[in-house]
Amino acid sequence: MLKLAVTGAGGFLGWHVRVLLRALGWPEPTVLTRADLADSGLVAAKVAGVDQVLHLAGVNRGEPADVAAGNVQLAAQLAAGLKHCANPPRRVVYANSVQAGNGTPYGDAKATAARVLADSGVDLDDVLLPNLYGEHGRPYYNSAVATFCRLLAEGGRPEVHADRELSLVHVTDAAARLIGMPAGGSWDPAMPALRIGVQALADRLAGMAATYRTGEIPPLSERHDVRLFNTYRSHCFPAHYPLPLPRRADARGELVETVKAHGGAGQTFCSSTVPGITRGEHFHLAKVERFVVLRGSAEISLRRVGDAEVVRFPVRGDEPVLVDMPTMWVHKLVNTGPDELVTMFWTNELFDPDRPDTWPEPVEAARPAPVAVGA
Incomplete structure (x- = not known):
């Protein structure tokens, strides 16, 4: 060091x-x-x-x-x-x-x-x-x-x-x-x-942008694909989010399409979170990560590393939307409702405990003042 x-x-x-x-x-x-x-x-x-x-x-x-x-x-x-x-x-x-x-x-x-x-x-x-x-x-x-x-x-x-x-x-x-x-x-x-x-x-x-316009994930078959996609997403955030998800309903209930990935590895997992509890408080350097709340209500908060401003998205399971975490933004998910929160997460890569690409940092902790661009 x-x-x-x-x-x-x-x-x-x-x-x-x-x-x-x-x-x-x-x-x-x-x-x-x-x-x-x-x-x-x-x-x-x-x-x-x-x-x-x-x-x-x-x-x-x-x-x-x-x-x-x-x-x-x-x-x-x-x-x-x-x-x-x-x-x-x-x-x-x-x-x-x-x-x-x-x-x-x-x-x-x-x-x-x-x-x-x-x-x-x-x-x-x-x-x-x-x-x-x-x-x-x-x-x-x-x-x-x-x-x-x-x-x-x-x-x-x-x-x-x-x-x-x-x-x-x-x-x-x-x-x-x-x-x-x-x-x-x-x-x-x-x-x-x-x-x-x-x-x-x-x-x-342009192909990545066209595929991602509706929230579908373009092919991410090699590392430069991932990094080009992350670079594109950095120019989309926060204006393009949250993005509503397609919903289909019939007599049996509802179906929500949460992830459509066109190629490459991926991992999906779900969590339940009791009221008032926070998940996250970390950032990624390369990993693509998607949050979709399926039941309950929550707030997703994000802050660019080194900056002070926090971007907040209130989300609810009865109106499902996707929010993709931009790389190099600290993020967290808080259950803001009275009931259990159920959230689906998707990442573009299988979890590797030796290389988790998960770097702890609080979203709202006091940080040193950012250096002005051009300094």
Whole structure:
């Protein structure tokens, strides 16, 4: 368990690094904002005694000159602070890019930044990252995946004007590589890539969106299918939920279709819960999980990891709906009625006690204030 300091903690990659650290029970990292980086003395004080600094801050979009200058400046500011530190960290882990040194302003600036950090006197782990995708990416900024997912979630259709092959890595895998975690959970620090054309990506996501529109689960036959689906769902939440379920009634009673899965593994289980009792209080990094209350009344509460706002869904068994838990959102189910609560749960994978992908955290406990995006 390492003591870390992080630049770019409020960005896409930074948030996922902090979520993984939270899941693993590591200490909250020391955060270096862009304002902090401008003060070398403050940087030196903040990084003193930490084991590693993760340099994730960067400039990905904008005028070419601003992108080039921004990436070099951020590295130079961190390096200046490291040189002033009496008790420097053992290593700097740099979130570099596979585009480093490719002749573009961005690529050349990333390569220059690596050289600046290498000259700081602290050991450098220069990690070349490909295109990253994952939950809560910023559309039109972080990746084509985020852009396509947002368009589809809003009822639009992606348009591809220039097709080319992409090499996509899920951001949790990159986070595991950056903090030095071995394989063993839902992450893979080897960063297995999905190689896919832009048009094929758009079609794959559009197919998932079309299937999921009525709550049916698309085929989830391999890990990138699961992670692309989770990324799409992150753009649907919370506006698309709860989703009413089809009901059929005759003289015998009623039938409710709770899960229609088009492929892949899955597990269904039911629970009964007495009044006032809570289930859950955890989050998942990759698992797809569905709640359907069949009898009684309940409240499903969710909070994105690191945030304070709680989203609440009151649900009743006499009006069955589905609520799918987004990954990296802490969630719980509380029996709010006077009678027994009966709930059906479905997950996309068989439970593995060695890799449960269930990370305890209270939904409504006081947490450190979230880091502003872009910090």
